[in-house]
Amino acid sequence: MPEVVIDGIKTRYELIGSGPPLLMYAPGGFDATVEKWSTQGVYARIKLLEHLPKKYRCIVFDRRECGQSGGRVERVTWAHYVAQGKGLLEHLNIRRAHLMGACMGCCPVAAFAVAHPASVISMVLYWPVGGAKYRIKAHQRFLDHLAFVREHGLPAVVSHVKKEGKAFNADAPGGPWASVIRSDAAFAESYAKKDPQEYQNLVLGMCRALFDRDTAPGAEPEDLLKLDIPALIVPGRDESHATSAARYLE
Structure with a gap:
């Protein structure tokens, strides 16, 4: 897979399919890799990477500190994950994209939308973590x-x-x-x-x-309320993906 250095840190990524760009923050918590879209839990069953590339240019990547991407010992926040995704879009010369997050990946997607609303066409938040x-x-x-x-x-x-x-x-x-x-x-x-x-x-x-709250982390509610970005939220239903976290985002 190709690699790019963003803010001094290597990012492993892959482009799959053709169409409007879709930046995808992987599930897997602190093991959020490209492969998790095909191997982990519900995502292995729904096979998103077999369907979405038929209509979208899917941009998948190992989140920093995960898989084959690099990292840096620092106080990592959601803003750092946002910077990685934004840097990847800039590397690919993409000004605006659809965003999709799964599991813990929903948090940087929400934070991305708050930080760069003009760059986000729409959001999909699949089984957001929280509770x-x-x-x-x-x-x-x-x-x-x-x-x-x-x-x-x-x-x-x-x-x-x-x-x-x-x-x-x-x-x-x-x-x-x-x-x-x-x-x-x-x-x-x-x-x-x-x-x-x-x-x-x-x-x-x-x-x-x-992890500063008992609902979906990633962005402050006052900032989310200012957004005018179409969003699809698919609620989870277990201890790590409390349905209440999705309801909060709704």
Whole structure:
């Protein structure tokens, strides 16, 4: 697949089909890769990438810190994910596009629409994440990672990730940069040398920035109310995709 560097970070992406551009933020939480559109849960059943490319130019990509895309140790917020998508559109010389998000991918889509409303033709939000149980589980995952760091240190995180080979979703001790540690030896070496206290403060701030509410995160309600962008919202119905999160977005 082709790659492009956006804000100093490699993005792996693919263009599928022809027609109006459709930028797609993948499902999968902290393992949001191109492949998840075809392999994960409900998306494996509905086979979007077998249908949408017949009418749209689908732009799929590994979100930063996921899959074969790169990353950077910083307090990542929804704005960082927005910048990746906007940068990809600019690289492709696309001024306006339809946007689709699935699962946690709905959050940067909503934030993208708020930040760049003139660039968004329409939005599809499929099974948006949210709900009290989702927030609690997300916070606990970050806390479990930091507990591992305090007990064993950052070099041990690198060793653990290389041994287990799992993303943050499936293995909390590996942390939110697990995929980059696994795919980039230079990044892993630099990561292991970070100051532990600064790292802890950064990770706590990232957790608060991303998962700050018991409904759908990503954009403030006052900003969403200002938008005049057609949107289709498909509600979820489990602990990570509470129906109430979709109702909030509606």
